Amino acid sequence: MKQRLLASLMLTMGLSLLYLGIFDKQLGELWKLVKVVSETCIAGIP
Amino acid sequence: MLQKTPQPRHRIWWVRKIAQTISTAIFLGASFGIVRTAFTLPILLTFGHNDKTVVAAFDAIQELFAEPILPWIPLASFVLFGILVGRATCGWICPFGFLQDVIGEVNAKRREVSPRTHGGSLKVKYAILGMTLFVSGSLGLSLICGVGKEYKAALGVLARGPFSVLSPEATLLGLVPMLARMTFLHFLGVPPTANPLSWDIVWSRLNSMTWLLAMRLMILVFVMVLSFLVMRAWCRYLCPAGAFLSVFSRFSFLGLKRNLLKCNRCGDCVKVCPMLVRITEQPWEKMTDPECIMCLECADACGLRAIRPTFP
Numbered sequence: 001m002k003q004r005l006l007a008s009l010m011l012t013m014g015l016s017l018l019y020l021g022i023f024d025k026q027l028g029e030l031w032k033l034v035k036v037v038s039e040t041c042i043a044g045i046p
Numbered sequence: 047m048l049q050k051t052p053q054p055r056h057r058i059w060w061v062r063k064i065a066q067t068i069s070t071a072i073f074l075g076a077s078f079g080i081v082r083t084a085f086t087l088p089i090l091l092t093f094g095h096n097d098k099t100v101v102a103a104f105d106a107i108q109e110l111f112a113e114p115i116l117p118w119i120p121l122a123s124f125v126l127f128g129i130l131v132g133r134a135t136c137g138w139i140c141p142f143g144f145l146q147d148v149i150g151e152v153n154a155k156r157r158e159v160s161p162r163t164h165g166g167s168l169k170v171k172y173a174i175l176g177m178t179l180f181v182s183g184s185l186g187l188s189l190i191c192g193v194g195k196e197y198k199a200a201l202g203v204l205a206r207g208p209f210s211v212l213s214p215e216a217t218l219l220g221l222v223p224m225l226a227r228m229t230f231l232h233f234l235g236v237p238p239t240a241n242p243l244s245w246d247i248v249w250s251r252l253n254s255m256t257w258l259l260a261m262r263l264m265i266l267v268f269v270m271v272l273s274f275l276v277m278r279a280w281c282r283y284l285c286p287a288g289a290f291l292s293v294f295s296r297f298s299f300l301g302l303k304r305n306l307l308k309c310n311r312c313g314d315c316v317k318v319c320p321m322l323v324r325i326t327e328q329p330w331e332k333m334t335d336p337e338c339i340m341c342l343e344c345a346d347a348c349g350l351r352a353i354r355p356t357f358p
Contacts, residue, residue, distance in 0.1 A: 007129055007297040014125030021118030031084040033109055034101055037093045
């Protein structure tokens with residue numbers, strides 16, 4: 001019961017983080033970052 | 047006493063291998079026309095791989111902190127996947143996990159570590175996770191507060207990814223293929239038009255960081271040898287993404303149920319577990335061990351069909 005409650009709380013937390021990310025238009029930022037990093041770094045070395 | 051019944055060997059094993067092959071092909075398949083997305087998954091997949099089609103959450107956390115942007119989506123990815131399916135992404139879709147499986151299965155005479163060494167080594171991945179989050183988080187927060195420029199300069203190449211720049215996965219899937227491609231094109235005399243980086247730029251950058259290159263290659267060789275000797279050694283002891291997932295996977299909705307009426311505690315499940323989880327010592331009604339990657343090798347090995355996945 002306690003575990004279920006904690007799991008539900010964490011699920012709510014995860015969904016809130018996702019909402020914050022989408023509200024912050026972070027997917028677009030992430031996409032731009034991925035493109036830039038892929039094109040300009042050498043396997044993680046900027 | 048219950049007798050073992052004959053069972054088709056490796057039934058789930060085959061399904062998992064097919065899932066791992068397909069997911070690896072999709073995640074690294076931009077060259078074959080698969081659409082690149084910003085879909086963020088808690089797996090290891092370097093930002094330096096040009097053909098990736100999804101984003102690795104742990105790399106994204108480090109990169110976003112260096113921008114500085116608070117990494118809500120990558121954090122949500124860890125929390126949601128961890129809570130819903132535990133570490134199943136490690137066992138079923140992570141490309142580096144798949145490689146670990148393949149390397150481990152090649153060696154039929156692989157060794158097993160002692161319980162004491164195993165117990166102590168499990169904490170190493172949490173230490174790596176803690177250090178990475180501390181460096182990236184402190185950098186991100188100091189940049190947001192407007193006082194982190196010197197800190198970022200002092201961190202140098204570690205600023206964009208304290209873990210990513212040393213990750214064996216990034217070396218194997220990013221650096222090694224890139225170097226191989228560039229060398230091939232250079233000696234053929236073909237100008238690398240598809241990549242904005244020319245051989246000269248790459249070579250001069252690598253020459254200026256010989257220590258880093260040497261360290262990355264040494265770490266890669268060490269991890270490969272370790273994975274050859276010990277099944278899933280990277281995932282068990284060193285992977286910070288797996289460590290982050292296991293923080294949440296202990297509360298996961300997906301778990302394993304052991305039927306007490308069928309189980310005769312023969313220990314076959316424990317023997318085949320790649321993560322050395324002592325299944326018979328776990329709660330029978332639902333097992334959500336933080337080390338369990340939900341590979342279901344135990345369910346495959348159980349002749350009495352006593353182990354089954356359960357949700358929620």
